[in-house]
Amino acid sequence: IPSNSYGASNGSDSKKLRVEEAPPSRVLHIRKLPNEASETEVIALGLPFGKVTNILTLKGKNQAFLEMGTEEAAITMINYYTTVTPHIRNVPVFVQYSNHKELKTDAGNQRTQAVLQAVSAVQSGGSPSSDVQEALAAASSPVLRIIIDNMFYPVTLDVLQQIFSKFGTVMKIITFTKNNQFQALLQFSDAINAQQAKLALDGQNIYNSCCTLRIDFSKLVNLNVKYNNDKSRDYTRPELPAGDGQPSLESSVAAAFSKDSNSLLGKIPELLSIPRLSLLYFPSGALNPLSAAAAAAAAAGRVALAGQAGSSGVLLVSNLNEEMVAPQSLFTLFGVYGDVQRVKILYNKKDSALIQMSDANQAQLAMSHLNGQKMYGKIIRVTLSKHQTVALPRDGLDDQGLTKDYANSPLHRFKKPGSKNFQNIFPPSATLHLSNVPQDVTEEDLRLLFSNAGGTVKAFKFFQDRKMALIQMSTVEEAIQALIDLHNYNMGGNQHLRVSFSKSTI
Secondary structure (H helix, E strand, O other): OOHHHHOOOOOOHHHHOOOOOOOOOOEEEEEOOOOOOOHHHHHHHHHHHOOEEEEEEEHHHOEEEEEEOOHHHHHHHHHHHHHOOOEEOOEEOEEEEOOOOOOOOOOOOHHHHHHHHHHHHHHOOOOOOHHHHHHOOOOOOOEEEEEEEOOOOOOOHHHHHHHHHHHOOEEEEEEEEEOOEEEEEEEEOOHHHHHHHHHHHOOOEEEOOEEEEEEEEOOOOOOOOOOOOOOEEEOOOOOOOOOOOOOOOOOHHHHOOOHHHHHHHOOHHHHHOOOOEOHHHOOOOOOOHHHHHHHHHHHHOOOOOOOOOOOOOEEEEEOOOOOOOOHHHHHHHHOOOOOEEEEEEOOOOOOOEEEEEOOHHHHHHHHHHHOOOEEOOEEOEEEEOOOOOOOOOOOOOOOOOOEEEOOOOOOOOOOOOOOHHHHOOOOOOOEEEEEOOOOOOOHHHHHHHHHHOOOOEEEEEEOOOOOOEEEEEOOHHHHHHHHHHHOOOEOOOOOEOEEEEOOOOO
């Protein structure tokens, strides 16, 4: 059938309003494609939901028809893209059911058939032939560089492996923080697999409204992994050492992926009802929903791993500077990553403290960002505690102010649902974001204030409205100290300065 017999009755917005919605069909009509969109990119829209059996692109109309293997796959795809707008080359595209029940295209179109064959090979875990590889836009490297934006929940190496392994064999992963952002290098066994993963996953959220994947090809073609731990992994060499001071594969999160991970499976219906999981909602065509949800849950500390601590929101912080530390300073610092409920400095071990966050996710988030940071000159260690809550002292008992209850504190950053603070959680950095700055306060005032906190101000920049600013200290440790000292500082007129870590540099 010639392409124009699939003329789109709803190509423009004005016509779209008059078209009645078509009933479910395994053929999907995709509109508003960018001019340069390739067949491979259109196929990638359907790839996570099941087998793609045919495609027809209408280049002049910026439209395409995609035929899925089953109507169920098409329905799942439409349901997903109703809540998450699909993008091709950063352009939003529109997906709806077609009036056609199947695509009758010219089977002689060798390029289209080659692309479909390649996709089928990748989906079934096979290795596409060399001529088929050429049909796909050639990926120059099997190594992807992954940046995670808006990382409200921790993303672990294991979660990345779960997500990306659907597109091929993941051989190596290295994770690191650069420019105050969590990044990873991930190597597939084949460049074609990297291409498919990039097309399907770039711009997607791992959890609803956060943890957005930004994916590019790396200039590297092979990763050199020295250690197997929670920061790097070579799946082809399980004998590698864990490295100094790094948790080995027996860490609590890794335990979720061991043979004992069945202990999580009973919790999966409960997990899948949690609205925060996003990428991990992909149906069986993409991810195994049980293992994916288990991975996400374990990573975010949502469920108790069998026999493991960490199902509560209580943290144990050790190696504190006992001469300097106070419950209030811990409340302020840990409050950047969640709403601290209680703090207890241990009476017999004053270099250690228990901190109760409002839930296990916040505890995991604080631990992943603050473990190994310097506070009052000492590198602090943050781990999950076996305690479920932090006990208050018995009535009438004086514990020298070592225990504080902050349950009703007005300073909690995350008590308002949908607060902008959820989108602005970053690792400790030398650059601080200031807000609620009074109109009459000058740059000089703020530079002096932050210098008096014991640091050196390297740079300063007001935002246009002058209610917000960025200030850069000489080290991350100085910025941590300044945040502890000056968050909620009264600037006069009952206006209190708000301080948080920034992902920007000046």
